[in-house]
Amino acid sequence: HERINTAEIQTRLEKVVQDGNNDNPDTPLFPADEITEFIDMMQVYEGAMYEISTKLEVLDSEFHVHFAHDPIHHMERRLKSVNSILGKLKRRELPMRTKSIRDNMFDVAGIRVICNYRDDVYSVANFLSSQSDIQVLRVKDYIKNPKQNGYRSLHVIYAVPVFLSTGEHYTPVEVQFRTIAMDYWASLEHALRYKSDLPDTRLNEHSQTLLDCARSLQNIETQMQNIHRDINGAPQQEEA
Ligand code: GTP
Ligand code: MG
Numbered sequence: 001h002e003r004i005n006t007a008e009i010q011t012r013l014e015k016v017v018q019d020g021n022n023d024n025p026d027t028p029l030f031p032a033d034e035i036t037e038f039i040d041m042m043q044v045y046e047g048a049m050y051e052i053s054t055k056l057e058v059l060d061s062e063f064h065v066h067f068a069h070d071p072i073h074h075m076e077r078r079l080k081s082v083n084s085i086l087g088k089l090k091r092r093e094l095p096m097r098t099k100s101i102r103d104n105m106f107d108v109a110g111i112r113v114i115c116n117y118r119d120d121v122y123s124v125a126n127f128l129s130s131q132s133d134i135q136v137l138r139v140k141d142y143i144k145n146p147k148q149n150g151y152r153s154l155h156v157i158y159a160v161p162v163f164l165s166t167g168e169h170y171t172p173v174e175v176q177f178r179t180i181a182m183d184y185w186a187s188l189e190h191a192l193r194y195k196s197d198l199p200d201t202r203l204n205e206h207s208q209t210l211l212d213c214a215r216s217l218q219n220i221e222t223q224m225q226n227i228h229r230d231i232n233g234a235p236q237q238e239e240a
Contacts, residue, residue, distance in 0.1 A: 004043060013082060059128065089105075115177065121154055185210070185217055
């Protein structure tokens, strides 16, 4: 496990404080006396992220042992960078304070769980959600209700208790559950949206093609899911 780099966070925050606020030179972009609090907060988010990943690893290995099936293909996790945290506060016109991060931001700690099949997405998510020590704060099911652009994934925000010397701190972690096919699609759509300077006409063309791809992938996934169910003796429920 690679630990959180507190020195880097400190350097970035100090730079932000020094450079000040372009829009409003009288107020700093971030208060200098909250740097330590910010670093402490990030350490708690890191702890919460590790706790949820461990729970997911335990579930995956239980499935492996009992059912000879690994529901999780792989996982990715990240802590939001200082720049994206402050950028998001600014965009949402929230005060540049650690308190407003704690109260308003639920994706500082993020985990992406990439599963083999759609059934795995729901079983892993449901087993995690039913654990007695964690709370489900929010669910967005973009698999049942895909976004207009074709994006599919199940987003759950959990709150998990992190035990520190000062007691327990319930801390949010955003988990995105998706299949390999959904991840394949989302990566390309993300690249198109954030990394491309193509002219609008080409962007629109690609977006339309991506929407078609999303539908095709959904069909392929359903057909493969049905074969997998048949092999494993589960009833076939879905129409391709
Ligand atoms: P923001 O985090 O501010 O976007 O708001 P939110 O948390 O209400 O949004 P939501 O739960 O819908 O999405 C959170 C995350 O899901 C994003 O940061 C992305 O990682 C991912 N996501 C959502 N929509 C899309 C999409 O259309 N395409 C791709 N590639 N990823 C998406
Ligand atoms: Mg988000």
